[in-house]
Amino acid sequence: MRLTTKGRFAVTAMIDLALRQASGPVTLAAISQRQHISLSYLEQLFGKLRRHHLVESTRGPGGGYTLGRKASEITVADIILSVDEPIDATQCGGKENCHGEGQRCMTHDLWAELNERMVEFLRSVTLQKLVDEQLARGVAVEPGPSIKRAISPTPVVKPVRVNAPNSVFALASANGH
Numbered sequence: 001m002r003l004t005t006k007g008r009f010a011v012t013a014m015i016d017l018a019l020r021q022a023s024g025p026v027t028l029a030a031i032s033q034r035q036h037i038s039l040s041y042l043e044q045l046f047g048k049l050r051r052h053h054l055v056e057s058t059r060g061p062g063g064g065y066t067l068g069r070k071a072s073e074i075t076v077a078d079i080i081l082s083v084d085e086p087i088d089a090t091q092c093g094g095k096e097n098c099h100g101e102g103q104r105c106m107t108h109d110l111w112a113e114l115n116e117r118m119v120e121f122l123r124s125v126t127l128q129k130l131v132d133e134q135l136a137r138g139v140a141v142e143p144g145p146s147i148k149r150a151i152s153p154t155p156v157v158k159p160v161r162v163n164a165p166n167s168v169f170a171l172a173s174a175n176g177h
Contacts, residue, residue: 025064
């Protein structure tokens with residue numbers, strides 16, 4: 001199996017998100033900065049994760065992403081497969097035409113069985129397990145910015161700007177005296 005950066009980055013970003021969403025939606029910019037993953041790449045990945053209902057987005061100030069399901073209900077296989085990452089160790093992509101014209105290679109069954117075991121293993125690992133491992137290692141989860149959205153009981157009065165001279169001398173200068 002060849003796991004590309006797409007799958008690795010998606011799992012890493014999901015762990016980061018799961019660690020920090022308790023403080024509210026997490027921005028992709030913050031994940032990008034912490035994990036050193038390109039923001040545009042994260043946007044592509046999170047579009048796919050959102051379409052597979054693994055994350056939800058919140059727009060506007062204080063917006064960002066949260067998990068679409070509980071971390072204990074999301075597996076590593078869910079994440080990898082949602083970003084179109086094939087889990088396949090065969091040369092033929094499972095089509096059994098390793099040598100063309102429907103001819104299988106001598107090791108096709110071996111690699112096909114490896115695929116099954118890999119998927120089985122990745123389905124057994126939840127996002128919550130990965131989060132718990134990070135917390136056990138002492139990963140620091142800094143609190144998110146606190147955003148106050150309360151409405152003030154007294155209206156905010158902005159000062160009125162008057163475009164007039166501010167003294168008798170300025171008044172005289174303005175009138176040409």
